[in-house]
Amino acid sequence: MSAKRTKDIIRVAAGQGFWGDWLEAPRRQVEGGDIDYLMLDYLAEVTMSILQKQKERDPKMGYARDFVGAIESILPAIAKRGVRVIANAGGVNPPACAEAIRGVAERGGARGQVRVGVVTGDDLLPRLDELLAAGHELRNMDTGEPLSIVRDRVLSANAYIGSVPIVEALDRGANVVITGRSTDTALTMAPIRYEFGWGAEDSDKLAAGIIAGHIIECGAQCSGGNCLYDWRNIPDLADVGYPIVEARADGTFDIVKHPKTGGRISVQSVTEQLVYEMGDPHSYITPDVIADFTSIQLDAAGTDRVHVHGIRGRPATDKLKVSVAYRAGFKAVGTLVYAWPDALDKAQKADEVLRARLAHLGLEFEQLLTEFVGVSATHGPLAGEFHEAPEVQLRVGVRSPDRATVERFTRELAPLVLNGPPSVTGFAGGRPKVEEIVAYWPALIDKGVVQTQVEVS
Amino acid sequence: MRVQLVDIAHARSGDKGDTANVGLIALRPEWFQFLEKYVTRERVRQHFRGVITGDVERYELPNLKALNFLLHGALDGGGTLSLKTDAQGKVFSTALLRMVLDVPDVEAKRYELPAARQ
Numbered sequence: 001m002s003a004k005r006t007k008d009i010i011r012v013a014a015g016q017g018f019w020g021d022w023l024e025a026p027r028r029q030v031e032g033g034d035i036d037y038l039m040l041d042y043l044a045e046v047t048m049s050i051l052q053k054q055k056e057r058d059p060k061m062g063y064a065r066d067f068v069g070a071i072e073s074i075l076p077a078i079a080k081r082g083v084r085v086i087a088n089a090g091g092v093n094p095p096a097c098a099e100a101i102r103g104v105a106e107r108g109g110a111r112g113q114v115r116v117g118v119v120t121g122d123d124l125l126p127r128l129d130e131l132l133a134a135g136h137e138l139r140n141m142d143t144g145e146p147l148s149i150v151r152d153r154v155l156s157a158n159a160y161i162g163s164v165p166i167v168e169a170l171d172r173g174a175n176v177v178i179t180g181r182s183t184d185t186a187l188t189m190a191p192i193r194y195e196f197g198w199g200a201e202d203s204d205k206l207a208a209g210i211i212a213g214h215i216i217e218c219g220a221q222c223s224g225g226n227c228l229y230d231w232r233n234i235p236d237l238a239d240v241g242y243p244i245v246e247a248r249a250d251g252t253f254d255i256v257k258h259p260k261t262g263g264r265i266s267v268q269s270v271t272e273q274l275v276y277e278m279g280d281p282h283s284y285i286t287p288d289v290i291a292d293f294t295s296i297q298l299d300a301a302g303t304d305r306v307h308v309h310g311i312r313g314r315p316a317t318d319k320l321k322v323s324v325a326y327r328a329g330f331k332a333v334g335t336l337v338y339a340w341p342d343a344l345d346k347a348q349k350a351d352e353v354l355r356a357r358l359a360h361l362g363l364e365f366e367q368l369l370t371e372f373v374g375v376s377a378t379h380g381p382l383a384g385e386f387h388e389a390p391e392v393q394l395r396v397g398v399r400s401p402d403r404a405t406v407e408r409f410t411r412e413l414a415p416l417v418l419n420g421p422p423s424v425t426g427f428a429g430g431r432p433k434v435e436e437i438v439a440y441w442p443a444l445i446d447k448g449v450v451q452t453q454v455e456v457s
Numbered sequence: 458m459r460v461q462l463v464d465i466a467h468a469r470s471g472d473k474g475d476t477a478n479v480g481l482i483a484l485r486p487e488w489f490q491f492l493e494k495y496v497t498r499e500r501v502r503q504h505f506r507g508v509i510t511g512d513v514e515r516y517e518l519p520n521l522k523a524l525n526f527l528l529h530g531a532l533d534g535g536g537t538l539s540l541k542t543d544a545q546g547k548v549f550s551t552a553l554l555r556m557v558l559d560v561p562d563v564e565a566k567r568y569e570l571p572a573a574r575q
Contacts, residue, residue, distance in 0.1 A: 046537055057552070142474050229467040229484075229548070271521050275480020277471030279524050281516050294518050310520075328461060369533065369540040377542040379552045380499065380508045397540030440536050442474065 007036070011190060012188050012197045012212070013244045016040040016087075017219030018066050019047055023417055024055065025171035025219060025242050026070040030274070033259030035244060037191040040070060040087035041217050043060035049235060049325030049438040051091035052156035063178075064094030068100050070105075071176065072108065077106075078175055079113040086166060090178040091157060091450065092125075094118045097178050098457075108132045108422040111291055116173025119165040121452035122181040124322065124445075131449065138322060138443035147443060149159055153327040155438060159445060163209075165452040167188035172456040181323065185213030192247040200303040200315075205251035206315025207291035210284065212253050214291075215273055215308075216243040222273035223304075224253065224263030227350030236262025241304075243282045252309040265304040267333065287447070330406040333397040334413040335373070338424030340343045340390050346413040346421040347394040353420050354396060363405050371395040401438065402423055406434050461557045466492060468550035475535035476511075477546030479553045479554055482523040489522040491568045495558050499553040504556050526553070548555040 013035040015026035019042040019339040036046075055062030067089030078084040092095045098116045105114035124131065128151070132138070132397045138147035158181035166368035167190050169177045179187075189209030192198075200207045215222050224234040241261025245382070247253040255265055274293065278284075281293035290313060297310035338346040351370045358368070373393035375386050398409045410432045417424050425455055462481070464486050470479045481496065483489040498515040505513065511529025518525060533539040534545050545551070557573055565572075 059546050225522055226469075228469065230481075242492050271482050271523060272469040272480070274465065274521060275478070275482065275518075275523055276469050277473060278478050278480055278516075279473060279527065280527055281518050296520055298521065331540060333540060367533075367540060371542055373542065378548045379555065382508060382552050384505070395542065398542060399538070437537050440467055440474070 004180040005194070008248065010037070010038055010192055011035045011244055011249045012037040012216070012247065014039050014041070014188070014193055014216035014219050014242050015070070016042060017217065019066060020046055020176050021219055023066065023069065026368040029209065029242055029244070029258070030083050031073045034242070034263060035083060038074065038083055038085045039186060039216065039287060040067065040085065040089060042067060042087060042089045043091065043181060043184070045323060045440045046438055047325065048324060049155045052325070053091070055093050061096035061101070063091040064089040066096065067176050068104055071101055072104050075105065075108040075110050076311055079096060082175070082179045083189065084170070084177070086177045086249040088179045088182045088184070088187060090118065090157070090180045092123055092180060094120050094178050094180050101176055101178065105196060114176055115456060116454045117177040117454060118167030119161070119169060119179040119182065119452055119454055121165070121450060122158045122161045122179070124159055124450070125154070128154065128157050131445070134222050135244045136445055136449065138324065138445065141155045141444065146406065147324060147441065149440065155325045155327060157322060157324045159450045160287060160323065161195055161450065161452055162186045163190035164288070165454050167194045168454045169456055170194045174456045184217040185210045185286055185342040186288065188213030188216060188245060189288065196249040197420065199362065203289050203313035203315055204287040204311060208251040208253065208311040209247070210286050210289060210291045210313070211249060211308070211311055211420055212245040213294070214284070215270055216245055218276065219243070220263060220277065222270050223265050223386070224269055227264070227269045227272055229268035230304065234264045234293055238262060252307070253312060255306045255308065257304055261377060265306055267300050267306055270306045271296055278350070287316060289316050305344060315353045316446050320450055321382045322443045322445050324441035324443060325438050326441055329401040330397060330434055331393065331397060331437050332400040332406050332410050332432040332434045333427065334410065334432035335393050335395045335412065336395050336416060336424050337391055338421070338422040339425065343389050344375055344386065346374060346423060347392045349421040350416050350424070351393055351396065353413060354394040354416060357451050358409065361408060363408055365398045365405065367398045369397045369398045405435060410434060458561050458562050459557050459573040460560050460565060460570045463554040464571045464573065466554065469552055470546050470548065470550035472532055472535060472546040475530055475532050477528045477531035479503070479526045479528065479550050479551040480523050481526065481553060482521065486522050488568060488570070489519065489569070491526055493517060495560065496524060496556070500556070501553070503551065508552070517567070541559070
């Protein structure tokens, strides 16, 4: 790996925390000040299966379409200022995503100035039967069951891949790197590692890069968004600044945001993000390194600046995590709103009536869940007793392997408006929608089985 | 004296399958020791009785003045299977902050803890 070391500090900016995040953020990150890299994270656990369904309908689809608009909005920065972009927007079809990006570059008059790097090899779906036959059982990490029991319902299967192929794409001159199921954290760590020439043995530094990635991978969630600490006084969320990592060769880094943006970066806001989705903090396992979150030191280092140091890591395991998505039946959720007086009593009575009717119809569900929104939906019995709520939303959800059963449920809610308890409203949205459930199956596979490829054009 | 977690800590939660995690962070560095001593795995298990179906694990992060709790069986199957409003456990954090602890007065004084508002 060749060390670039063109600068003492490398600035990696986060412009997207999930598919559906703020469309303005990528452009604001490149226009708000100097950055070297823009990192865009589009993939959540279920996103791959949605993309797989799109690809089945149209072989040119299967990637995060928002990315095309994002590139369009920042094309001058890529072409003229040398900002490089790394995104897992490729979904289950990175080559098609790359094609779309080349199209945007051409239309934007930046032909020849955009070199697209494509990382593939994470998609295990075409190889799934071969892998199972070779004895890779892909047992569910939570339940221990072998994948064979849901094989006929599998929609997508992707290995989480690390920073190495992204580094290769950068080294070969790509200024837009598109991956499929890369880990979110690798998107940030890869450019830092590339610039400073960190090798596989630099566990502490790689772990620092991973933790930098974890801090910014959810976008503004570390810079004032969804921040409980002192939330009333966080300035100007309408203009919130997304986070930027300022990384140094020694593995220390600062979390900052562009000047004159809203939000807040503080030890508290960064700590809240660090504990988000945390498991065992001693072992944050990635394809590149195992990071130890109990080693992280955070120092307030001025307004909207947190200095991060002390991070330790250990060599990675010989496994990769695999995310499999499979069809798991159908569900629907319907709601009605009951008003004062006796709002909760009315909602409870309506639920009784509804359940009796579903039973009379002989409908059986894998699950039938009733919640009273405004009373107990989020905190359950911990919320305590409520008297005289101004209104209560009755929210009923069902799940079944049989679509027709769920369909029938969706017809039973609206009649309650005229033939159930009184003072009911809030049904203007119409009948609940039946959704196919795509469930998630986490598994492990031997690293050697997954071969990534990099193409730069 | 009665002390409520919402007055001495902040928190964030997320999900992994059917498990919700809650990171509980001391509002003042010196309160971490108190949290570590009083917000035990057993106390949290008791708090969420009837709300979660599985066990509770606790990890300590003195460097971040934080405790991390894993609440198993919290999400009704989790992810896309769950029918819950909070299918991804985003607000389990605030459910933990409801916890009220009975603290000996001398201990409350030593840590300068605020009394529960209710």
